[in-house]
Amino acid sequence: MPELPEVEVTRIGLADRLRGARVRSVHIGSPLRWPLGVAARTLHDLEIGDLSRRGKYLWMPLSGRARSGGLLWHLGMSGSLMLHARAAPPRGRHDHFELVSSAGTLRLTDPRRFGAVLWSDAIDVEPARRLLAGLGAEPFDPRFTARELHAGCKRRRCSIKAALLGGEIVVGAGNIYACEALFRAGIDPRLRCHRLSLARCERLLQALRDVLSEAVALGGSTLRDFRGADGGAGEFQINARVYGREGLPCLQCGTPVRRVVQAQRSTFLCPHCQAR
Ligand SMILES: [Zn+2]
Numbered sequence: 001m002p003e004l005p006e007v008e009v010t011r012i013g014l015a016d017r018l019r020g021a022r023v024r025s026v027h028i029g030s031p032l033r034w035p036l037g038v039a040a041r042t043l044h045d046l047e048i049g050d051l052s053r054r055g056k057y058l059w060m061p062l063s064g065r066a067r068s069g070g071l072l073w074h075l076g077m078s079g080s081l082m083l084h085a086r087a088a089p090p091r092g093r094h095d096h097f098e099l100v101s102s103a104g105t106l107r108l109t110d111p112r113r114f115g116a117v118l119w120s121d122a123i124d125v126e127p128a129r130r131l132l133a134g135l136g137a138e139p140f141d142p143r144f145t146a147r148e149l150h151a152g153c154k155r156r157r158c159s160i161k162a163a164l165l166g167g168e169i170v171v172g173a174g175n176i177y178a179c180e181a182l183f184r185a186g187i188d189p190r191l192r193c194h195r196l197s198l199a200r201c202e203r204l205l206q207a208l209r210d211v212l213s214e215a216v217a218l219g220g221s222t223l224r225d226f227r228g229a230d231g232g233a234g235e236f237q238i239n240a241r242v243y244g245r246e247g248l249p250c251l252q253c254g255t256p257v258r259r260v261v262q263a264q265r266s267t268f269l270c271p272h273c274q275a276r
Contacts, residue, residue: 002075004139004172005212007056009219010081014106015051017083021103022047023062029096032108033076033116037127042067043119048101052123055135055171059123069121071099072128076114082107139172139208146202153193153201160196160204161189162263170205172212175265176243181208182269183242188276189267190260214238242268 002010026040049061049070058081061070075081088105091098097108097117108115120128136152137144152169153160161182164173173181182189184207187200196204215238241251246259250270260267 001077001174002056002079003174003177003215004053004056005177005215005219007058007075008053008216010075011051011053011058012216014081014083017085018048018060018101018103018106019050020047021101023099023101025100027091027098027100029091029098030113032096032110033074033114034118034127036117037119043071043099048103054123054132054138055167057132059128069119070123070128072116072118072120072123072131073108074116075108076110076112076116078112079108079110079115082109134168136168136170139170139205139212144170144205146198146205149205150196150198150201153196156193158193159190159262160187160193161267163193164208165263165265170208173208176238176240177208177211177215179243179268180211180238180240183207183274184210186273186275188274189262189269191276211238242270244268 023043023046026043028036028040043062046062046064046067049063052059056074058073059070060073062068073081083104083106085104088098088107091107092109094109094111095107096110096113096115099106108117118127120126122128123132137148149169153163156163156169158166161178163169164178164181165175167173179189181204185200185203187196187204218238242257245257245268247256249255250257250273253270253272255270255272257268258271260269
């Protein structure tokens with residue numbers, strides 16, 4: 001499933017190339033999670049602005065004489081975006097949305113079709129507003145501090161791992177990144193949120209930022225390798241220190257890594273290094 005770093009790498013890879021391009025046509029394949037919300041024709045000739053990201057959504061501003069607003073993109077469970085600068089290859093059976101522009105053909109490939117592309121007159125009005133409303137803070141937002149994280153934790157009684165996965169306090173910690181950040185911060189994933197001290201929230205926020213920026217950097221390097229072909233982001237993952245290492249010695253202390261199941265997801269932890 002594309003996580004925040006993958007979406008951010010996609011944004012980085014596309015933003016410069018699409019800025020200022022004009023929409024020539026739009027092709028819609030099989031239905032995605034939500035309908036586009038406007039007639040595809042009305043997007044013709046609109047100019048693409050600066051791509052931004054909120055959580056795992058990408059916002060593509062579009063402006064023109066006839067209308068302005070933008071498209072909110074989500075990659076769902078299995079989506080990927082690719083910009084074909086020259087002639088695009090024929091559409092495959094999983095290519096469900098295509099935006100042809102003066103900068104090339106931007107194609108959403110999404111086998112499971114949980115992804116979405118929808119029109120909104122602005123990012124802060126319906127339907128975009130409703131979709132973005134429940135999102136927690138952006139992990140790299142300097143206004144989001146350990147104090148905010150601590151305050152969010154104080155209000156919750158679930159485990160810290162569940163709170164990270166839920167994304168209501170802070171977005172971006174998918175399963176792998178949550179496990180890794182908690183390992184680096186030395187926090188047991190089963191610890192109840194409200195019991196986290198401010199000092200531990202400081203360590204956790206730093207660890208989360210480290211893990212996510214490593215993933216973005218790794219994806220960025222993958223992107224450079226792929227750029228020659230089509231600019232699409234390849235598969236990438238951080239060098240996991242705890243995730244997927246059940247039974248193997250902890251890289252810090254040698255204790256075998258344990259796997260437990262929380263909210264139907266695997267959690268990996270070192271029972272020695274990660275304290276309750
Ligand atoms: Zn350990």
